[in-house]
Amino acid sequence: METQGEIKATSAETFYPRDEDIEKWMANAFDMAKDALENGEVPVGCLMVYNDEVVGRGRNEVNETKNATRHAEMVALDQLLDRCRHSNLDVRSVCERTALYVTVEPCIMCAAALRLLNIPVVVYGCRNERFGGCGSVLDVSSADLPQTGNTFKCVSGHRAQEAVEMLKTFYKQENPNAPKPKTRKD
Numbered sequence: 202m203e204t205q206g207e208i209k210a211t212s213a214e215t216f217y218p219r220d221e222d223i224e225k226w227m228a229n230a231f232d233m234a235k236d237a238l239e240n241g242e243v244p245v246g247c248l249m250v251y252n253d254e255v256v257g258r259g260r261n262e263v264n265e266t267k268n269a270t271r272h273a274e275m276v277a278l279d280q281l282l283d284r285c286r287h288s289n290l291d292v293r294s295v296c297e298r299t300a301l302y303v304t305v306e307p308c309i310m311c312a313a314a315l316r317l318l319n320i321p322v323v324v325y326g327c328r329n330e331r332f333g334g335c336g337s338v339l340d341v342s343s344a345d346l347p348q349t350g351n352t353f354k355c356v357s358g359h360r361a362q363e364a365v366e367m368l369k370t371f372y373k374q375e376n377p378n379a380p381k382p383k384t385r386k387d
């Protein structure tokens with residue numbers, strides 16, 4: 202099965218995003234994150250890009266929907282799936298050529314979803330110290346999990362400081378939806 206591994210590696214290479222793509226799509230993702238912040242949501246925004254076209258976009262909408270799974274990536278993935286359904290496109294072949302641009306490292310849940318859909322490349326801004334699934338807490342992105350889709354590559358650090366500042370601004374705000382903090386023994 203060595204040959205197959207090589208083919209996979211080569212096809213992922215093809216999708217390594219160019220600097221100008223990163224600039225362009227991340228600017229858009231940051232606009233979404235700002236929109237999240239202005240609406241009392243954790244400031245994370247993302248885009249899914251296939252063939253230089255946006256096939257999904259999302260920002261965190263957990264508070265709005267009162268659904269803890271509605272992270273930006275999940276919102277964007279649902280749009281991608283809808284689009285495939287309506288245009289009769291094969292989900293797998295679209296996903297295998299789609300890059301995700303997101304302002305914050307995907308959490309463990311989202312990283313697992315990205316694996317299951319075979320997204321090959323994720324470009325992200327800052328690390329997600331609390332829940333990161335691409336190395337910060339767990340490395341779901343590159344773990345050897347034969348029953349859970351494919352590994353994906355990460356390109357990190359674009360406008361990271363700005364992404365961190367937005368998160369800090371959010372967590373400093375009074376959040377009426379937040380449960381009472383418990384004392385943590387770290």
Ligand SMILES: [Zn+2]
Pocket residue numbers: 272273274307308309310311312
């Ligand atoms: Zn997530």
